[in-house]
Structures are given as structure tokens and as C-alpha cells.
Amino acid sequence: MRVRPVPGLRIGVDADGHLDVVVPQTLPARRFRCGPVGTAMWLALRQHDGDVAAAARMLAALWDTAPANARADLDIWVEELRDAGLVRAEP
Template sequence: MRVRPVSGLSVNVDAHGRLDVIPEPAAPARRVRCGPVGTAMWLALRQCDGDVAAAARMLASLWDTEPANARADLDIWVDELRDAGLVRTEL
């Protein structure tokens, strides 16, 4: 499964590692702000070309945790972004 940002997003990361994903004003999506964990997940997904499994493996390695745990956390976070209208899934 691959996850892609929808078009028309503005993405910013502040000095404290907080990610701010802002849709264009006319978009049917809502703004989301994430802490450093959400920022790491966003970056991992982008670095892995939206491949959720690869991003989970990358995060598990970085965080020294089980890949299944990283994948579960990533899946929950992706669902939240999908519900906010910020990402779409490609099978």
C-alpha cells in the first residue's frame, strides 16, 4: 500500500519538529499539526515514496522497536490523515 498527499497542501516543520499540514482554502480537508513523532512518520513516508511497509521498517530501525509496533502506529496515523482529507491510498 502506498500513501500519497493530496494536491494543494502546504507542509511546514518548525524548529521544534512540529509538522503542520495545511490544505489550500477551498480544499475539503482540515489542517493537521503533529509533534515530532508525526513529523518522523511523514518524513519516512515521503522518503519511502509512500510505501507504508518500508516506512514502518525505517521507523522501527530508527526507534529500536518491533516493526509490527511501528507499522501499527503508522497505520493509525495514516488513517487520521486520510480522515482529515490530506492523503489518499494507492493499492
């Protein structure tokens, strides 16, 4: 599965590693913020063009954890992003 950000998002990462996603098209603008782990997941997804499996493999290697665990965590986080309307799945 691939996931892509919905168009029009403003993305930022602060000095402490927190990801800040703003949906400016809504009134008031919606904001989604997460910590450094979520930031790492976002970056891994973007580095792998939204390929969840590839991003999970990279994170598992970086975090020295079982690939299945990294994938499960990433799948949960991606569902949160989908529920928030920030990403969409593509075949």
C-alpha cells in the same frame, strides 16, 4: 499500500519539529498539526514514496522497536491523515 498527499497541500516543519499541514483550497483553510513523532512518520513516508511498509521498517530500526509495533502505529496515523483528507491510498 502506498499513500500520497492530496494535491495542493502546504507543508512546513517548525524549529521544534512540529509538522504543519495546510489545505489552502478550503475556506477557511484547514490546518493539521502534529508533534515530532508525526513529523518523523510523515518524513519516512515521503522518503519511501508513500510505501507504508518500508516507512514502518525504517522507523522500527530508528526507534529500536518491533517492526509490527511501528507498523501498527503508522497505520493508525495514516488513517487519521486519510480521515482528515490529507492523503489518499493508492494500490
